Amino acid sequence: MNPFRRSPFVIAATILVYVFLYAPIVGLVLYSFNASRANVTFEGFIPAFSDRVVMDGSMVKSSPCGPFHWYCELSKNRDVAEAAGNTLTIAFTATIISTIIGTMAALALQRYNFKMKPFSQLSLYIPIVIPEIVMGIGILTLFSQVFGWMNDTFNLVGSARLSMGIMTVTASHIAFMVPFVALVVQARLTGFDKSYEEAAMDLGANEWITFRRVTLPMILPGVLSGALLAFTLSLDDFVITFFTNGPGSTTLPIYVYGLLRRIITPQVNALSTVWIMVVFLAVLAIQILQNREQKKPS
Amino acid sequence: MTSEFAVELRDVVKRFITPEGNDMAAVDHVTMQIKNGEFFSMLGSSGCGKTTSLRMVAGFEWPTEGEVYIEGKAMGHTPPFQRKVNTVFQSYALFQHMTVFQNLAFGLEMEGAKEDEIKKRVGRALEMVQLTGMDRRKPKQLSGGQQQRVALARALVKTPDVLLLDEPLGALDLKLRKEMQLELKALQQQLGITFIYVTHDQEEALTMSDRIAVMSKGKIQQLGTPVEIYERPTNKFVADFIGESNFLEGKIKSISKKEASVFVPSLNAEVVGMPISEGLVKGEEVIVSIRPEKIRIAEKDAVNQNMFRATVTNTVYIGVDTKVFVDAHGAKLKVWEQNRISRLDPKSFYTVGQEVWLMLLPENTIVLKKD
C-alpha cells in the first residue's frame, strides 16, 4: 500500500483550492498595471514612457515610469511612507517586548509551580477564544476612560493631553501577541529535558550562565518562531489597531481600509503588490534559512 | 581530604507533593556513609528513592529533613554549581548545540581555567575515554556508546571528589553495557575517585561495587558488600530482589545460639542446623530462604539430614544451567543445576514425573523473620 496515494478527487479539490487562494492575488497584481485611473475594469497596460504623465480622461496614456506608473506614484506618497514607518515601528517594538516577556512566561509556566500559575496560564487563552473586536473596544474604553479622567483631573492641556497614538497601539499589540509567543515557546519547552540545565549547573554554571549558554541556545528556534508569529500578527493586525490608533499612528492596514471607502486608484493595487512581494520574499528567505539549518550536519 | 567519608547522608527525608496532592516521602530517613575512594551503588527498582538520594547529593534537590555532607561539610541549600561533585546523567544531557570539545570545556570555563589548560585537560579526558580526535563532532554525530563516554569525560574533566552516575549505562545494549561496566570499574580504581552509582540492574551493581545499598520504598533495605548482600540477605525483600530464592514458611522447632531447626509444613519435614541471625526465638514463624543453585539434586537416597523427596514438574535448558522445577509434598521449588556435563544426550535430563532427592545444605540456607 502506497501511503502517498491520493485519489483523483483529492487532487482535483486541491487544485481548485489553490486556484481559489491565488486568483484574487493574481487579479490584484494585474490591476496594479491598469492604465485606467478609475480602476473599475482592466483597460490594458500603460503603453508608453514619457517625461511627464499624460492623461486622457481617466486613462493614463504615458508616464515616466511606463507600465509601472502606479508604483512610482506610490513611492511619492507621503502618507504611505508614514503608515509603513508606523507599521514597522509598532511591529518591531511590540515583537521585541512580547518575545522577551512571553518567553519568560513560558519558562515560568513550564518549569515552575507558583500561586498565580493557573491564572497566568488561563489568561493566555483569552486572545484565542475571545473575538478581537471585543478586546479592541475593551481596550478603547479603558484608554479613553483613563485618559479622559487624567486629562480632567490634572488639567492637562495642549500637547500634554493624553491621547491614543503609537504607544497605545503598541501596548495593545503586545497584549494580544504575548499569549501566542508564550504558547509557541511553551509547546517547544514540553520536550525540553530539564537535565540539560542540571548538567550545566552541575558543571559549575550559575542560573544566569546556564540560561545564557544552555537554555537559550536550545530553545532559540522556538523563541524565534514565536517572534516571527508575533511580528506577522502585528503587521497584519487591523481590528486592535483600528480601535486604539490616534492621530499620527495610522498603520498600513488602516490606511488601505481608509482608501477602500473612497476612490480606489491602481495605487492601492501597487501597494498591495509590493506588500505581497515583500511577504513572499521574507517567507522564502526564512524557508531557505530553515532548510539550510536542517540540512546542516549539525 | 578532611573527612573519612566522601559523602554522608544523615537521616535524610525528601517529601514530594504528588500530582494528586498527596504528600509522599520519596526518601524516608536514609542514613549512609560513603567512604573515600569507594565504588558505592544504590540499587533498587524505579521509585525506590535511589535517584532522589543521588540528586540530593548533586544539589538538584534539597532534603526536607536531615542533612547531606560532602567531605564532612553540611551542604544545606548549596546550589549544584558550588559542590565539588559531578554527575553523569542517564540521558547524558550533552549540550546538542556544542561540539564534544565545547561540552568538555564548559565545566572548565566555569572554573575560569585558561585556554591552553582547558585544551590540555580536555585532551587528556578524551584520551581517557578513548575518544581522541572526536572533539569537533556534535553529540548527534556520535553513537550511543560514544555519547556515554563524552558524558563521562565531561564530568571527569572537572576532577571531582565524587562522581555521581545515574544509570549511565541504561541506554546501551547488553554487550556494550558489560564492557563499559568493567571499564568504569577500572577507571574508578585508576583515578581513585569516589563513585556513587545508581542502577536498577543488580548484576551491574554486583559486578562493579565495593558496597551496595539496596533500596525500596525510600528506605535502605540492606547495606553491604556484594557478597554479603547475595549470600546473607537480611530480609525477604533483599533475598527476593537480588537473584532468585525459594521461600519456605516454617516455625522454629529448636534454637541454639548459632543454629536453628525449622519445621516446614509444606515439606512435612524439619530442616536442621541452619545458621541464624539475632532476634529469633523458639516457636517463631519464620521464612527459610534458599537460592536455587544451592539446592542439590541427588538421585539416590544417601543417608543424610535435610534430604527431601520431590517430583520433577518441568525442566528448562538455558545454556549455562538447566532449571529444574520440582514439587516436594506441595512445596514448589526451583533448582538450578549447572551444566557441567554435556546435555546432548536426552538421558542426561531429568524427565517430568521423575522422583528425585533434594539436598539442602544448612550453611546455604537463611532463616528470615516473617514480615
Added chain:
Amino acid sequence: MLKRLRESKSAQGTLLALPTTVWLFVLLIIPLILTAVVSFGKRSPDGNVIYTFTLDNYIRLFGYSTNCASGQAACFDPLYVNILLRSLSLAFNTTVLVISLAYPLAYFIARSHPKQRNTYLFMVLIPLWTNFVIRVYAWMMLLRKEGAINIIIGWVMNLLHIPFTPLEMLYTPGAVLVGMVYEFLPFMILPIYTSLEKIDLSLYEAAADLGANSIKTFLRVTLPLSMPGVVAGTILVFIPVMGTFIVSDILGGRQVILVGNLIQRQFLDARDPTFGSAASLILMVMTLIVTYFYTRKFGFGEEIVVA
C-alpha cells in the same frame, strides 16, 4: 535577597510570569471587566458613559422597542436579534465551507512526498501573510459587476450563445461568505495538516492488514485521528468570523450587517459605547458558549498553537 530567590522556586516562577500576567491583566482582563460595567451604564447626551446599573441595553438588544409603528407603547423589534442570528449562521456556514475546502488540501499535503510538503505549505502561507484588508479588497475587485468573475462568465456564456447580464455579486450575503471563507481558509488547513501529518503510517498498514479498504480506513482511522486539527481549526475560524467587521463592511456594504459592524458603529458613528459594550459582551458570551460546548465534546488540541 538573591539567596532567598534562589531557594524559592515559586518566587522565581512568579517573577518570570509577572510581566506577562500584569500586561494581560491590565490590557485584556480589565478592559473586559470595564466593558461589562459600561454595558450596564447609560449613554449621556454627549456620548459619554453614565455609570449606573440598568439592563436597558440588553433589553433593547433582545428586541424591546418603544418606537413602534402601530402606536403601541412597546413591541418586539427583531433588528438586533436578527443581526446576532445572522452572525451565528454566517460563522457556522463559513466554518463548514472552510472545513470542506481545507480538508482535501491538507490531506493532499500530508500525503505528499515529505520533500514537497514544505513547498505546498509555503503556497498556503503566502496568501495568509498577505494583509487581511488587502485580501478583502482583492475580492471586491473580483466580485464587482465589472469584475473578473462576471467577465469570465460572460465570455463563457457568449461562447455558448446564452444572453448574459452581469451579476450583482458585490454587497450580497454570498460575497461576505466568500470573503470570510477566503480570509480564514489557511487557519483551517494548517492545523488539519498538522494532525494528519502526525498519524503514523504504520496505522494505515495495520488498517489494511486488518482488512479495511481505503474508504473504511479513512472513516475509521484518518478522520478520527485528524479531529484535533479540525477542532483547533474550527476555533481559529469560528471565533474571528463572529467578530470580524471589515469583510462585511467592504463586501457587504450596508446590506449585510453583522454583530461586528453593530459594535463598531455604536462606538464610532452612533457614539453609544454602552449599547456597543452590551453587544460586545453578548458576542463574547456567544462565542464562549459555542467554544465551551464544542471543545468539551472534542477536546482542546495543541494544534491550535502550531497554527
